[in-house]
Every structure is written in structure tokens, then in C-alpha cells.
Amino acid sequence: MEKVLEINHLTKKFGRMTAVDNLSFSVEKGNVYGLLGPNGSGKSTTLGMILNVVNPTDGHWRWFEKEHSIDSLKKVGAIIERPNFYPYLSAEKNLENVALIKGASKSKIDEKLSIVGLLDRKKDKFSTFSLGMKQRLAIAAAMLNDPDVLILDEPTNGLDPQGIIKIREIILDIAAKGTTIILASHLLDEVEKVCSHVVILEKGKTLYSGRVDEMTASFGYFELSSADNSVLFQALNSITAFDKIAENGSQIKAILKEDLSAESLNRILFEKGIVLTHLVKRKESLENQFLQITQNQN
Incomplete structure (x- = not known):
């Protein structure tokens, strides 16, 4: 160019x-x-x-x-x-x-x-x-x-x-x-x-x-919940696609380190006997990325 x-x-x-x-x-x-x-x-x-x-x-x-x-x-x-x-x-x-x-x-x-x-x-x-x-x-x-x-x-x-x-x-x-x-x-x-x-x-x-x-090209993250979030938390920890998993109130936030679709994750968890009550995939905003970059300099 x-x-x-x-x-x-x-x-x-x-x-x-x-x-x-x-x-x-x-x-x-x-x-x-x-x-x-x-x-x-x-x-x-x-x-x-x-x-x-x-x-x-x-x-x-x-x-x-x-x-x-x-x-x-x-x-x-x-x-x-x-x-x-x-x-x-x-x-x-x-x-x-x-x-x-x-x-x-x-x-x-x-x-x-x-x-x-x-x-x-x-x-x-x-x-x-x-x-x-x-x-x-x-x-x-x-x-x-x-x-x-x-x-x-x-x-x-x-x-x-x-x-x-x-x-x-x-x-x-x-x-x-x-x-x-x-x-x-x-x-x-x-x-x-x-x-x-x-x-x-x-x-x-x-x-x-x-x-x-x-x-903003991170693989994004999932917000999830189920009838038993403790079981869901353990199941998510066994999936290698995730970099970090944390409880966020009544939901669990699972940050991806590689690409994984919501459909694929839903299927994997269903096969483990977990039915999700909430599943949303989000992408890190420029604002979040900006805050991370500037905070790392302080």
C-alpha cells in the first residue's frame, strides 16, 4: 500500500x-x-x-x-x-x-x-x-x-x-x-x-x-448462566478454548483464547448435561481495549 x-x-x-x-x-x-x-x-x-x-x-x-x-x-x-x-x-x-x-x-x-x-x-x-x-x-x-x-x-x-x-x-x-x-x-x-x-x-x-x-480482534467472550452455575463453571474450565472464566453476579463470563461459536458451545455443554438459561457472545469494545492499554502504562 x-x-x-x-x-x-x-x-x-x-x-x-x-x-x-x-x-x-x-x-x-x-x-x-x-x-x-x-x-x-x-x-x-x-x-x-x-x-x-x-x-x-x-x-x-x-x-x-x-x-x-x-x-x-x-x-x-x-x-x-x-x-x-x-x-x-x-x-x-x-x-x-x-x-x-x-x-x-x-x-x-x-x-x-x-x-x-x-x-x-x-x-x-x-x-x-x-x-x-x-x-x-x-x-x-x-x-x-x-x-x-x-x-x-x-x-x-x-x-x-x-x-x-x-x-x-x-x-x-x-x-x-x-x-x-x-x-x-x-x-x-x-x-x-x-x-x-x-x-x-x-x-x-x-x-x-x-x-x-x-x-478489537480478540475472540470475544461469552456470558452464560444455567440452573446450577457451579456445575457450569466446572464444565467451562474443562474446555480448552477459554482463557479465563469468572463469576459475574448471576452470570459467568468466559473469555475466549480461540474461536468458538455460540452454537458449538451450546452443543458441547448440552452433551455434558448442562442446559443454559442464558448465552450471549460479545466482542471487546474499543473502549475496553483502550482502557487496558492505558492502564498498562500506569
């Missing part, structure tokens, strides 16, 4: 504070990457460095296999601050100004407004827009020059649930058309629903880097 961004041992210090600490990861074309971490974890500083607005203390990066090329950044669209448009101008006029600055064609304006669902509001002043609409206009502006990569820093921050859903839909739509997206967020739910890959940061360090589905 073609790499659009490679980051190697990137470090940024502000006096005695290390904001980004020896960060390394790469971004492959056509995916949605989430930089996940709490405020102060180094997400925005990392984006600032790869966009040439923050000077690194150490390390390096390259876009499209070219070292620190200004031309490469012409292929990158970014929103790293709150939308900054003229309040008294319409959405269309504001995008005309952006097109002029970027050297992009004004003929793209209607297309980009349509992508973000604002084509019918293009004549309305920016000051009349809701926060979510302002953010969507910013995405349209970042897309005017048809970038290969779109960078978004906390794109749903401060939005109401409806606004969050709309932004997520737009991100997925843009990604589906082949644009690589790098998205910084402190929201687990956002990363799980939007991103194909995730880089988890804490205090500037990488705790995990890889595919979201591989992070």
Missing part, C-alpha cells in the same frame, strides 16, 4: 515539557487514521509539525515520499483551528476568497458545498450558520483544491448530536471517494465509528498504532 505520510522519531519539547515524544507511524493511502488521546496528549502538536507550522525538536517526516517538500503540502487540506470566515459574506463568497488564496478553481465551489450539504445555503451569510454548519463549510474550504489528504483536528468538538452525526457522515463519504483522512480526536466513539486505523497517544508517546479492527 502506498504511503502518503511517514513520521519517524518525531519529538517536540517546549522548555522542560515534552509534548511529542519519539513518535513514529505511517499513513497509507485511502484510509482514515485517528489520532486518539486526551487533551494534552500531543495530537495538535503532531499535526502542527507535519503541516510545517510547528518546528520539531527532533525527528523527521515526509509527505508522499518527499522530504519537507512545500509542494507536497499543496496536496493536503487541513482544519486545525475553528473555522475563520468573514461573517458578513455568504458561504459562496467566503469560498471564492479561499479559492483565490489556494489557486483553486471557483467552479469547484458548488460541488464542495453539495458534499457538505450546504448547497442550498450558499447565498446565506456565514453569521447565520450554526456551529455545525460552520464546521461543514470549513471542510468544503479544505476540499476546494481536491487534496489527496484531509486533516481534521477535533472536527465534532462542541457540536450537538445531530451535528456530530452529519460531520461523521461527510467524513465517511469523502473517505469512500478515495481521500486519505487524518483525524485527531479525544472521543473513542468517533474513532470507532469513522476510522480504519488508530494511533493512541498519551503524554506524547505512542501506546498503540494499527488497525481499529485488529485492536
